[in-house]
Amino acid sequence: MPVDVARMTKVFERPKSLTEARYTYCPGCHHGVITRIIGQTIDELGIAERTVGIAPVGCSVFAYLWYRCDAVQVAHGRASAVATGIKRARPDLVVFSYQGDGDFASIGTAESLHAANRGENITVIFVNNQIYGMTGGEMAPTTLVHQKTTTTPDGRDPATCGYPIRFSEIIATLDAPVYVTRQALYDTRRIQDCTKAVKKAFQNQVDGKGYSLVEILSTCPTNWRMSPTQANEHVANVVTQVFPLGDLVDRG
Amino acid sequence: MPRGTIVIDAERCKGCGLCIAACPQRVLAFSGSLNASGYDVARMENPEACVGCAFCALTCPDVAITVYREKKNA
Ligand SMILES: Cc1ncc(C[n+]2csc(CCOP(=O)(O)OP(=O)(O)O)c2C)c(N)n1
Ligand code: SF4
Ligand code: SF4
Numbered sequence: 001m002p003v004d005v006a007r008m009t010k011v012f013e014r015p016k017s018l019t020e021a022r023y024t025y026c027p028g029c030h031h032g033v034i035t036r037i038i039g040q041t042i043d044e045l046g047i048a049e050r051t052v053g054i055a056p057v058g059c060s061v062f063a064y065l066w067y068r069c070d071a072v073q074v075a076h077g078r079a080s081a082v083a084t085g086i087k088r089a090r091p092d093l094v095v096f097s098y099q100g101d102g103d104f105a106s107i108g109t110a111e112s113l114h115a116a117n118r119g120e121n122i123t124v125i126f127v128n129n130q131i132y133g134m135t136g137g138e139m140a141p142t143t144l145v146h147q148k149t150t151t152t153p154d155g156r157d158p159a160t161c162g163y164p165i166r167f168s169e170i171i172a173t174l175d176a177p178v179y180v181t182r183q184a185l186y187d188t189r190r191i192q193d194c195t196k197a198v199k200k201a202f203q204n205q206v207d208g209k210g211y212s213l214v215e216i217l218s219t220c221p222t223n224w225r226m227s228p229t230q231a232n233e234h235v236a237n238v239v240t241q242v243f244p245l246g247d248l249v250d251r252g
Numbered sequence: 253m254p255r256g257t258i259v260i261d262a263e264r265c266k267g268c269g270l271c272i273a274a275c276p277q278r279v280l281a282f283s284g285s286l287n288a289s290g291y292d293v294a295r296m297e298n299p300e301a302c303v304g305c306a307f308c309a310l311t312c313p314d315v316a317i318t319v320y321r322e323k324k325n326a
Contacts, residue, residue, distance in 0.1 A: 003257045003299070008320035011256075012306040015315075023314060027291065028268030032313030188274060188307045221268075228268040 015039035028228020030218040058100035077108025080115035096123040105167040119176025129218040137223030172248035179212040180249040256304020264316035267291035271308035
């Protein structure tokens with residue numbers, strides 16, 4: 001016999017700051033978990049009325065559809081620059097950019113790095129899935145050594161393609177950023193840690209502290225050619241060896 | 253142990269199986285029935301074991317799960 005939910009307490013539901021729209025992401029893709037965490041953060045901080053999201057180019061190009069807040073979809077790689085413009089024009093707003101590794105750490109290298117170096121009071125969510133998901137699984141700057149992608153069918157060879165770039169570590173060398181952290185989502189403990197980090201990155205902005213970056217090790221089961229559970233194990237056992245978890249800067 | 257239960261929005265579920273792997277109580281399994289998008293939807297196979305921890309809901313990429321827990325003095 002199913003239990004009667006009317007006599008029970010609701011302990012988890014869809015965040016109010018999420019719309020009813022269904023995500024366009026593949027089954028098991030962590031983009032969905034990250035979206036839920038951001039929605040929950042906007043709820044908890046009570047900032048939906050004054051939040052603006054910047055959607056990138058990539059699988060999360062439709063990010064403006066998922067939140068009950070204002071949003072802009074911008075040219076590939078330029079999300080941190082557009083976030084800068086909106087925040088400077090309207091410092092009363094809470095501005096976050098949502099960017100894949102291709103967006104943030106490849107085509108957007110200049111805009112990403114200089115927004116961090118200027119210490120813009122924005123929140124950047126950097127989704128590192130080590131691949132160009134949307135366009136069919138090409139090599140990203142973050143692709144692991146020997147990882148097979150559609151543009152490195154024999155695996156990434158450092159002799160011709162270089163090594164995976166640790167962009168958060170580069171940003172952590174700068175003087176201005178107040179918070180730089182790398183998180184993951186491969187189990188519930190990591191999901192809870194990541195939720196705290198995202199909340200802190202938004203709270204820093206609300207408190208006027210400055211630039212916060214949360215890099216999140218995400219999955220792309222489709223282009224990694226793994227099941228969603230295998231993809232989680234791959235992050236836990238392999239990806240974190242190259243991209244270690246934890247805070248790189250915390251001047252909060 | 254508190255008693256819990258979940259409700260899965262079958263049309264949101266993409267049958268990824270991450271909730272099944274995340275549940276410490278082994279409550280969940282694939283149902284074998286497909287939703288309108290053709291995904292094999294997860295369901296509670298062992299509902300009496302649910303403690304309402306919400307691990308499944310935290311894990312679900314499609315935010316398809318609502319979690320309930322029995323009131324302490326009910
Ligand atoms: C100026 C420009 N150059 C290239 C593209 C093609 N393009 C679309 S998405 C993408 C890469 C996306 O990868 P990433 O940012 O890692 O996001 P993911 O899809 O993996 O989430 C590229 C190169 C584009 N849309 N615009
Ligand atoms: S292609 Fe990869 S990153 Fe894009 S939605 Fe599918 S699993 Fe997610
Ligand atoms: S985690 Fe969500 S989408 Fe995946 S099988 Fe469970 S209910 Fe369905």
